[in-house]
Amino acid sequence: MGVPAELRYTQEHEWIAIDGGTATIGITDYATQQLGDVVYVSLPEVGAAVTAGEPCGEVESTKSVSDLYSPVDGEVIEVNEELDGDPGLINAEPYGLGWMFRVRVADGQSAGADLLSPTEYDALTKSAG
Amino acid sequence: MTEFAGWRMPLRYGSETTEHNAVRTNAALFDLSHMGEIAVTGPGAGAALDYAVCGWPSRLSVGRARYTMICAPDGGILDDLIIYRQAEERFLVVANAANISVVLGALRERVSGGTGGGYGETESPPGAVVTDESEATGLISIQGPNGIGFLSSVTNLPLDGMAYYAGAYGKVAGRAAWVARTGYTGEDGFEIFCAPGDCEPIWEALFGLVDGGLPVAGLAARDTLRLEAGMPLYGNELGPDVTPYEAGLGRVVRLDKPGDFVGRSALAARAAEGPRRTLIGLLGKSRRVPRHGYAVLSNAGEPIGVVTSGAPSPTLGVPIAMAYVSGSPNGPLRIDVRGKTEPAEITGLPFYDRRK
Numbered sequence: 001m002g003v004p005a006e007l008r009y010t011q012e013h014e015w016i017a018i019d020g021g022t023a024t025i026g027i028t029d030y031a032t033q034q035l036g037d038v039v040y041v042s043l044p045e046v047g048a049a050v051t052a053g054e055p056c057g058e059v060e061s062t063k064s065v066s067d068l069y070s071p072v073d074g075e076v077i078e079v080n081e082e083l084d085g086d087p088g089l090i091n092a093e094p095y096g097l098g099w100m101f102r103v104r105v106a107d108g109q110s111a112g113a114d115l116l117s118p119t120e121y122d123a124l125t126k127s128a129g
Numbered sequence: 130m131t132e133f134a135g136w137r138m139p140l141r142y143g144s145e146t147t148e149h150n151a152v153r154t155n156a157a158l159f160d161l162s163h164m165g166e167i168a169v170t171g172p173g174a175g176a177a178l179d180y181a182v183c184g185w186p187s188r189l190s191v192g193r194a195r196y197t198m199i200c201a202p203d204g205g206i207l208d209d210l211i212i213y214r215q216a217e218e219r220f221l222v223v224a225n226a227a228n229i230s231v232v233l234g235a236l237r238e239r240v241s242g243g244t245g246g247g248y249g250e251t252e253s254p255p256g257a258v259v260t261d262e263s264e265a266t267g268l269i270s271i272q273g274p275n276g277i278g279f280l281s282s283v284t285n286l287p288l289d290g291m292a293y294y295a296g297a298y299g300k301v302a303g304r305a306a307w308v309a310r311t312g313y314t315g316e317d318g319f320e321i322f323c324a325p326g327d328c329e330p331i332w333e334a335l336f337g338l339v340d341g342g343l344p345v346a347g348l349a350a351r352d353t354l355r356l357e358a359g360m361p362l363y364g365n366e367l368g369p370d371v372t373p374y375e376a377g378l379g380r381v382v383r384l385d386k387p388g389d390f391v392g393r394s395a396l397a398a399r400a401a402e403g404p405r406r407t408l409i410g411l412l413g414k415s416r417r418v419p420r421h422g423y424a425v426l427s428n429a430g431e432p433i434g435v436v437t438s439g440a441p442s443p444t445l446g447v448p449i450a451m452a453y454v455s456g457s458p459n460g461p462l463r464i465d466v467r468g469k470t471e472p473a474e475i476t477g478l479p480f481y482d483r484r485k
Contacts, residue, residue, distance in 0.1 A: 036140070036141060036144075036145050036349060037144050037145055037146040039146075039416075039418070039441040040416040040417070040418070040441070042417070058417075058467075060416070060417065060418050060441065062145050062146065062349055062353060062440060062441060062443075063140070063145075063349055063352075063440070064420075065417075065418065065420065065467070091144070
């Protein structure tokens with residue numbers, strides 16, 4: 001599935017699509033391969049404030065559980081309700097139907113400054129083996 | 130892929146849930162060549178094993194197998210084993226990969242009488258030889274209700290007549306093999322012990338029986354399958370600080386067999402006093418999954434034990450766990466899942482029984 005060129009990435013294997021003041025966030029294909037089948041995802045609530053680099057949810061798979069981080073500061077404006085009944089969407093379409101939550105990026109934040117480019121993220125996953 | 134006891138093992142080939150479900154509803158192949166195989170042979174092999182392990186291998190008929198354990202003198206579990214009697218004077222001891230050297234060392238010491246108390250200097254030599262055959266043995270397993278049909282089509286052995294926990298020498302895909310009706314999944318299945326060079330042709334013959342390939346399964350599915358079946362895993366439920374009684378497996382300790390065996394006096398004392406802790410099954414009542422090492426609490430919040438294995442059960446659709454707890458708790462419990470407690474209820478083991 002690779003690393004889509006139109007997205008930005010984090011060290012914690014989230015992807016983020018920034019459209020104006022709104023950011024859509026999910027986890028990468030690489031992350032899903034490391035986790036295995038996702039069985040449950042706990043997402044922040046709509047209206048919650050999230051802080052870049054802070055855990056805001058968790059992703060449970062057969063073998064492990066991982067914290068979910070927000071890549072940006074902001075307010076959660078939407079979560080993917082479909083994942084509650086069908087967490088397998090995260091494995092099947094990590095960059096599509098498996099998206100997790102949307103954030104209104106906080107004012108004054110230069111969203112994306114600390115994020116990884118597709119090339120940088122690709123290198124990160126390759127160095128991690 | 131993952132590192133496991135010095136082997137590179139597939140954690141999963143694709144989706145581990147799909148692999149798990151294939152074993153429950155159809156069949157899947159496992160490559161288990163990492164397992165340890167130790168032969169104990171000679172006229173005294175049965176008697177030597179009776180002294181070395183908790184079970185009573187000398188009573189096994191040729192072609193039969195038994196689940197047993199090898200314990201330290203203090204009753205702690207060194208490993209859990211399956212012992213096959215392949216011939217009158219040949220037993221195959223299958224040990225966990227991580228424990229091969231411990232089991233081999235203990236067997237060699239015990240069979241030669243090195244611990245004292247077994248075969249003393251005044252007794253006749255035991256006439257048993259211990260040989261590590263792990264490197265010379267491959268192991269392919271086919272597990273699942275349709276496994277018998279698939280395997281029957283590539284072997285000369287009449288599998289329908291083979292009892293559970295029995296085995297026989299025969300041919301699989303034209304290669305010599307020891308085929309046994311054993312497994313670690315809670316499902317009907319077979320294990321095929323063969324020469325390492327014969328693994329690939331046997332695997333290919335079975336894999337090729339279905340267009341697109343017979344399902345294959347990795348370590349992740351193996352773990353959820355054995356957990357649903359309530360089967361203990363060495364390092365989780367079993368270890369040197371656990372006796373078979375605490376693990377709910379006191380039946381494997383044959384205190385009724387004649388003669389001494391390593392651990393007898395300690396185990397007899399444990400049997401008399403009752404278990405100090407109990408292995409229980411837990412059903413999670415939320416979707417957050419209890420994992421190895423998480424604390425088990427009473428409903429009032431008092432710590433009473435620890436989770437040994439936990440996973441989301443593909444078959445039951447809820448989190449399941451095994452845990453050691455003190456006393457005999459009943460009613461609802463809680464599990465500390467990373468700082469936030471989640472409700473759980475006690476359930477009998479196994480979680481899944483194919484006969485029900």
